[in-house]
Amino acid sequence: MCLLKLPIAHEKTLSWVDAFFIATSAATVTGLATVDPGSTFTLFGEIVILFLIQVGGLGVMSFASLVVIMMGRKISIKQRVLMQEALNQPSIGGVIRLVRNLFVFSISIQIIAIFFLSLRLVPDFGVSKGIYYSIFHVISAYNNAGFSLWSDGLMGYVGDPMVNIVISFLFITGGIGFTVLVDIWVSRSWKKLSLHTRVMLLSTLILNIVAILFFYLFEFNNPKTIGMLSGAEQFWASYFQGVTPRTAGFNSIDMTAINPDTSLLMILLMFVGAGSTSTGGGIKLTTFVVIIFTVAAFLKGKDDTVVMKRTIRNAVVYRALAITTISILFIFAALLIITYVQKDTSFMVIVFEVVSAFGTVGLSMGLTPDLTVIGKIVICVVMVFGKLGPLTLAFSLAKQTKDNIRYPDGEVFTG
Amino acid sequence: MCLLKLPIAHEKTLSWVDAFFIATSAATVTGLATVDPGSTFTLFGEIVILFLIQVGGLGVMSFASLVVIMMGRKISIKQRVLMQEALNQPSIGGVIRLVRNLFVFSISIQIIAIFFLSLRLVPDFGVSKGIYYSIFHVISAYNNAGFSLWSDGLMGYVGDPMVNIVISFLFITGGIGFTVLVDIWVSRSWKKLSLHTRVMLLSTLILNIVAILFFYLFEFNNPKTIGMLSGAEQFWASYFQGVTPRTAGFNSIDMTAINPDTSLLMILLMFVGAGSTSTGGGIKLTTFVVIIFTVAAFLKGKDDTVVMKRTIRNAVVYRALAITTISILFIFAALLIITYVQKDTSFMVIVFEVVSAFGTVGLSMGLTPDLTVIGKIVICVVMVFGKLGPLTLAFSLAKQTKDNIRYPDGEVFTG
C-alpha cells in the first residue's frame, strides 16, 4: 500500500484511502477499483498490484496446500485416512510432492496462456506492450483477481473467441479449487474422483449453463448491452458474463447498463462464489449445493441430505447453513452502513457492490469510484471477510472448544 | 372474492385481479392493497373484508389450537408430556377448556379496545361512524391485518397516545402467538413460564426497543417523515413504526418518504415477523433468536446453541436454519420475477413489497397499486406462502417419510 502511494507508482494523484482500497482489492484478488488502474498507475505501480495479486492468490494456494498437508499429518486419524483415500497417496511425502507438482502445473498453464493471449494482443499493441498485457491479464485471470488495464475491462474483446476462451479457462481452472485439481491430478478417471470433485465439476457445469441462458434471456433485447451485437458476439458475451460472476470479475459488457433482473441473477452467482480452497470468495459452490439438496430433502420430509447417492453428514449440512446465514447477516450489516452513509445511491447498485466484494468478484455497477471514505472502508472489510471468512470459519470449527456446562434441553417453536 | 366483485360491494370500478388481490390480502391478514379500501368499497364491501380478516385470523387461531390439542393427544408420548408440562394441565379436557377460555379472552380484549378507541373516534366522526371505525380497526389490529379505512393509514393520529397505545397493544398481543398467551394464562409467574414464552417476551421487548431507537436515529432529521413533528409526536411515531413492521402493517407516517437505511431495517423486521402460532407471517421471532444464538455459538466454536441456559436441540436449530434458507430462496425467486416484469421500479421498493407480503405485514413504499397483473399474482402467492409456509413446513417435518435407502456418507468441503 505504501509502495502504491510512492510518487513513482502513480501518474495521477492518489489519496491514501484509494491506495489502501486498491491494495486490499488486489491482495484479496477482488478487482474492485476506486480509480482506473490502467490510467492511474505507472508501470511500477501496476507491477506492485500484480505482486499483491500473486501474493493474495498464492497465499490462498499455500494455505490450501497447508490444509492438505496438515490433514494428512496432524489432524485425526479418521481425517488422515479420508485424505489419503482422496489423494490415493500412501505417505505424507507423496502429498508434499503432489502439492509441488501442482504448483508446477499452475505455472505451466499460465505460461501457455500468456503465449496464446500474446497471439491476439501483440498484433494490437506491439511486442513489449502486448506481452506485458498478456502477462498481467493471465495472472489476474488465473488468480481470479479481475483487474484489467483497460478502463472498460474486456469490452474491446467482447466477441473475440481467443480472449474469451483463454481468460475464462484460466479463471474457471483457478476458481474450481485446489482440492479438485489435486483430485483430478491423481485420479484421472470419473469413477475414482471424490464426491467433492464430482459435485464441483457437475454443479459448475450446470450453474454456468443456467447462468448463460438466463443472461441471454434477460439481456438479448437490451440495446445498451448485447442487443446491438451480432449473433456470435451475443453468444460470447452471454457465455463470458454467465461464467464470470462466480468470482472472476472481468466484464466484457457495460455493467452499468444491465437490467435489474440480470443484476439480481448476478448477485446470486456472486454470493455463491467459487470452489472451496480456490482463490475465490462467496459461500462456495458446494455450500450452495448442500443447501439446495438440504432444502429439497426438507421439503420432502426426509432426514438425510443425499447428493449423488451419498449422504452428507449432519455436521456438514449444519456448517453449510451456518456459513450462509452468517454471510447473509454480515452482508446485511454492510448494506445497512452503506445505505446510511450513501442515501442517494440506488439500492440495487449498493447490493451489487457489497455482494461483489463478499464474493471477491470485482464486478461493479459503477459505485466503486463514488464511494465515500466510510463506504470504501466498509467494502474493504467485506472483501477481507469474503476472502478469509468461510475458510477461517471452517478452521474455527475444527478446533471446537468444548463447553464444560451442558445445559438441559429447552423447547422453542420455530414454525 | 366474488362478493367483493358484486356491484353493491364497490363504489369505484374494480378489476377481477384487484378483487382477488384484496381478498387474498384480507384472508392472509396482510393488508397490502392495490386499491384504496376506504374509498373503493361500500359498507357492504368493507364488511366482507372484515369477515375475511376474521376468518383468516381465526383460521390461524383454530389451527393453532388444533395443534395444541393434537400435541396433547396424538403425537408422541414425549411431546404429550412436554405439552402437559407447558400447559400445567392434567388432561385433554383441560386443554380444550383452556382454548375456549382463550377465545373468550380474545373477544373481551377486542370489546374493551373498541370502547377505548371509540372515545377518540366518536368525537371525530360522530357516533355510528366512530363506533364502526373503531370496530374495523380493532379487528384489523388484533388480527394483525393492517387494513385501514383511511387512505393515509393512521397518519392522522401520528401523535395521538390513545390510538397508538390501543392499536399497538392489540397487534402486539395478537402477534406474540397463541402458545405464549396460553402459557401466560396458565403459569402467571415468570419462573413457571416455558422457555418459549420467556424467549418470546424478552426478544419482543429487546427487538422493539432496538427498532424504535434505530428508526428515530435514521429518521429524526428527515423532514418528510418525522423531522418536522414535535418531540412527543416524534416519540409516538418512532414507537409505532418500530413495533409495526413485525407483522401489523399499520403506518402512522408516509412510508414512501422513509430513508433507505430505514427501509432496510424494516425489511429485516418484516422478514423476522411475529411469534410462532400467531396470525403473523415471517420466519418468526423464535426462529430468528435461535439463528442469532446458533451463529454466536458457531463463531465461538461451541457445539450447542444455548438460549437462557437451555440447550436448543439440534433438530430445532436445523429447522430454524432450513426455514430461513427456504424463505430467502423463495423471496429471491419472487424478486427475480418482479424485477423481470417491472424493470423500471426501484429495487428497494420491490424488496420492501415482497418481504412485506412474506411477513404478511402490509407496509408498502407505494408499489402495490402500480403492480402489473403478474406482479399482483406473485405478491398473492408470496402472501399465501408467508401465511402458510413455516407452519406447513413444521408439519411436513412432523410426518417425516423415512427413506428406505440409507446411502453411505460422502464428504464435501464447504468452507
Ligand SMILES: [K+]
Ligand atoms: K475477482
Ligand SMILES: [K+]
Ligand atoms: K398485516
